[in-house]
Amino acid sequence: MTAPDPYPVRVAPGGFKELGPINWVAAKLGARGIRAPRFSLFNVLGRHRLLFWAWLPLSGYLLYAGKLPRRDAEIVILRVGHLRGCEYELQQHRRLARSRGLDADTQVRIFTGPDADGLSDRERTLITATDEFVVTRGVSGQTWQRLATHLSTTQLIEFCMLAAQYDGLAATITTLGVPLDFPD
Numbered sequence: 001m002t003a004p005d006p007y008p009v010r011v012a013p014g015g016f017k018e019l020g021p022i023n024w025v026a027a028k029l030g031a032r033g034i035r036a037p038r039f040s041l042f043n044v045l046g047r048h049r050l051l052f053w054a055w056l057p058l059s060g061y062l063l064y065a066g067k068l069p070r071r072d073a074e075i076v077i078l079r080v081g082h083l084r085g086c087e088y089e090l091q092q093h094r095r096l097a098r099s100r101g102l103d104a105d106t107q108v109r110i111f112t113g114p115d116a117d118g119l120s121d122r123e124r125t126l127i128t129a130t131d132e133f134v135v136t137r138g139v140s141g142q143t144w145q146r147l148a149t150h151l152s153t154t155q156l157i158e159f160c161m162l163a164a165q166y167d168g169l170a171a172t173i174t175t176l177g178v179p180l181d182f183p184d
Contacts, residue, residue, distance in 0.1 A: 010176050019049070020049055023047075030042045076166070080166040
């Protein structure tokens with residue numbers, strides 16, 4: 001007898017009928033972008049046709065066009081995924097992070113935490129601020145001061161929005177039981 005899945009699929013990924021033609025095309029294009037047969041996140045969130053299009057621009061901006069360096073954004077996203085135990089988020093972003101200069105060893109250091117050997121002061125500060133934001137729902141004055149030595153005002157605002165977006169997304173993915181896109 002196998003143990004029950006701790007995160008069962010609660011909302012199954014939709015196909016053409018459930019997504020409608022526009023969201024179905026978006027999901028297919030997203031799958032092509034991640035080089036997978038299906039982009040489960042889009043196939044699940046796309047079932048709420050209008051909300052999907054409200055969420056997508058913010059998510060895309062934070063991931064691809066934000067003011068934070070893409071490497072910094074991936075540090076935050078990987079740390080949020082780790083803290084929330086969201087394998088889907090980690091599976092997606094381990095791959096993307098490699099393309100943004102975060103090799104496997106660096107990723108292990110991110111998962112180990114701010115005290116890991118080999119992290120730069122910037123990386124330690126981003127990880128500490130992410131930990132505080134996710135766990136305590138805020139960032140202490142001392143950590144904020146350190147973060148402000150590395151980030152501009154617009155980047156500080158974006159850090160908060162990025163951490164909040166991926167924390168909420170991790171909770172949504174886990175709660176809905178979004179299936180993994182890759183077998184590994």
